Amino acid sequence: MTDTRIWDNRAWFFVVPVLVFVLFSSLVPMMTVLNYSVQDSMGQNNFFWNGTGWFQNLLDTSTEIGKRFQGALVRNLAFSFLVLAIEIPLGIAVSLCIPKRGWTVGAVLVIIALPLLIPYNVVGVIWQLFTRTDIGLFGAALTGLHIPFDPRQDASSAWVTIVLMDVWHWTSMVALLCYAGLKAIPDAYYQAARIDGAGRWAVFANIEFPKLRKVLVIAMLLRFMGSFMIYTEPFVVTGGGPGEATSFLSIDLVKTALGQVDLGNGAAMSLVYNLITLTVCWVFFTYTTHVDAREQA
Amino acid sequence: MAKITLDGIGHAYGPARTDTDYALKPIHHVWEAGKAYALLGPSGCGKTTLLNIISGLVIPSAGRLLFDERDVTRLSTEKRNIAQVFQFPVIYDTMTVAENLAFPLKNRRMPRSLIEARVCEIAAMLDLTGDLNRRARGLTADAKQKISLGRGLVRSDVSAVLFDEPLTVIDPALKWELRSKLKAVHRALDLLMIYVTHDQTEALTFADKVVVMNDGRAVQIGTPADLFERPEHTFVGYFIGSPGMNFLSGRLTGRTMSTEGHALDLDHAYPSLPQDRAVKLGIRPDYATLTAANGLPVKVRRIDDLGRKRLAHVDLGSQPLVVTVPNGMSVEGSDARVSFDPRRTHIYVDEQRVEGIAA
Amino acid sequence: MSFVLDQISLRAGDQTVIADVSLTLEPGTMNVLLGPTLSGKTTLMRLMAGLDRPSSGHLVADGVDVTGASVRKRSVAMVYQQFVNYPTLSVYENIASPLRVQGLPRAEIEARVERAAKLLRLEPMLKRNPAQLSGGQQQRTALARALVKQAKLVLLDEPLANLDYKLREELREELPRIFAETGAILVYATTEPTEALLLRGTTATLWQGRVTQVGPTAQVYRQPDNLDAARVFSDPPLNELAVTKAGPMLAFGQGRRLPAEGLLSGMPDGAYRLGFRSDAVRIGGGRPGLLHFPGTVAVSDINGSESFVHVAVEAAGTTWVCLADGVQTYEPGEAVEVGLALDEVFVFTAGGQRVAVQGLAATA
Incomplete structure (x- = not known):
């Protein structure tokens, strides 16, 4: 449909301050990174053109930096996949158990929301202590039961810890989003289903799940972004170790750019990292708008 | 198929101390198997409460509900064996139209061949045959509501089918079509149907008997013709008919009513009433006509031309009336006379109709 | 103020939504737009209000071409089928809102709101919030807001469609009388032939974005120019x-x-x-x-x-x-x-x- 509304374009003046702010807060720093990613330096603030050299390094597994980067990328994708595979179904399950009315609603929602209110580094500290084999309740209990567990020495223990921690921290968000989605379903649907003789599973499969689809897409997007950009918690719990077992992209990036002051490689990594998140975001966005459009038709 | 007995069913949402605490005042009534009933009344009259009691969403605070001889007052909705159609379409998004219609049967493990036959039959009644294999999600609100209706009608073994203002979302131009369709479906299916609405056209068209409700009370239960010709309560006279019944206040002695300084001779006598009793005379605009010569003198305020007929808004003394202007009659000036069809007048005392004796 | 629609058309893509509509509306008149759902009534009203711009044709108010002028510069009030009120404001503030925007003195606002509330029988509800009102009262509030504005063009888009039929009967009688005193041009969209007949005035029948006939309401009813006009003006169907x-x-x-x-x-x-x-x-x-x-x-x-x-x-x-x-x-x-x-x-x-x-x- 062509747009026939009558426009008053003066409103754009009000947007100018925001545009100026965005320019300084993101565009200028971004340009700096872009600058570093195509130049090399011999110190003393002398830069020279390096073209796509840094980027080629990243793609080339024979270079040390390429190997590290690609390893971190694979680990990060595996982590995001695991986290989504656990948190989405678990979140749905939790949301289905939250009462819909009565005084218990408030209490349950507050308890569920608690992990979301804790600062990231505190979450890290909590789990770091919790899983310690000497004084941590979880770590010591497992050790006491003679189950081999030590996140500081053993890669799989480290992974279990970090995944558990993320599930603990973020399943609440998925559950709350789903709960909001469930609340939006009119009572008539449940009544109709009861009258139609539908069982619990049929109600979930035919009413609740279809109505939750949009919310779930958003939850998946948020959780993918969150887990793909995770930094603070694993940094506190494992510091990326043991070895490189839990070194995700963000940890690796900090190591490269700040630890080793490898500005060129660091800048190139930042841009590729950024590009991946943008692409995923775009895919999600087009998918949801596409689904919306199909439903409108 | 069953009959439904309301044995003193009443409901108060809080503790009921006085009569006014009841959202639904205790009612005794039997709904016969295979008949179509409508619950008609303005919003807040208690009709939805009554429907919810029958469907099991509300447990009444007084009385018993019987399906045939079985007490179901405290049974859950699913155990009552009823079907219900809601105000807004409820469809299962992921299913096709056919799967939607088949859903209540599938859940009850009916054999596939029987399901298919029944779905085809219902779809044909509601003109859904062409859409059977389409996904329900993309359809218009009208079509979705037809699917909801179909799901309500698909089971042949239900005790009753309940409709809760089912035509709310239907386009006005299509409403009469669906009203007619529902009536025809009722004739074809022989199920007890209960239809809640605030629209008189839907109620009168659909139902064999209409329960008119006001202020938590069933003020009259009768056929559409009863409600129109013999409203038992002034509210029924007002609520049924467009425009509603006229009411003239006056005093009655024997067969003569005096109002605004005029004497009006009635067709019936009311020996049960004392002399000089304050009463209301009810007459429908359809049976009160503007005349040139004889009748009560009135002042004409306005004449509405409705195309099919003309209605005059007149004043008899201080009391307003709406009367029919006969075809071809031209009204000059504001003075005119009005005559009532004596067989169609009714006398009301304390808002209730008093039965007269033909003299 | 007379208001003229001069060969107004609206196209959306390759669809013609409004086709070549010409109407002349005089002050103090009741003008009924009669047509079924999707015949273009609301679209035509949006064009009159200045919410949309026509693809071709002109809107002339008192001899001045106002075709592209924004809605805020025109003297227009509109009431919708849905009851649109500010939920957090009292009925009084709802009615007063257009006057506050105009920056009228407090005494003037008070006088106008009270007059409108009296006409629409809202006086006992002035302190309440819209959520505490019945549907009929909510729509009366919306109507009062349109009334106090004293706009020269008042557009009523099926204002009674969502009310119970008894309320509809009552308000239908009051509406023309209430607005007649303002001397505004009244435009009333409806799908119901009976409503058009009761409102009298002039009726334009709309069918598929086209005006099929314009004339005194009773005359259009009794002497339809064409089959489309006769169909639109028949309920039950012709x-x-x-x-x-x-x-x-x-x-x-x-x-x-x-x-x-x-x-x-x-x-x-x-x-x-x-x-x-x-x-x-x-x-x-x-x-x-x-x-x-x-x-x-x-x-x-x-x-x-x-x-x-x-x-x-x-x-x-x-x-x-x-x-x-x-x-x-x-x-x-x-x-x-x-x-x-x-x-x-x-x-x-x-x-x-x-x-x-x-x-x-x-x-x-």
């Missing part, structure tokens, strides 16, 4: 019959024939379409002057004071809607005879243009 005149006989249906009497007797031979409303066909046989057909009752639709019986007339190959006074129940399948009053029939050409109508000489 009954129709295609006939072919050959000499003194009319042929219709599957080889049925009738003598061409009344209006039709003087017409040239050819194909015609007859259109007649439910009150032109009565149930029951044996009445003189009527043309009788046997039929079968499909269903009867009872609206309270009248019953409309849908009768399948085999000879005509279609179903006609027949009027019966009062509440009368006919059982589906019942055999009845229907009588058609030929002098109440509109005669249209095969293309849908009226050639004859009661009280008019044949023009073709």
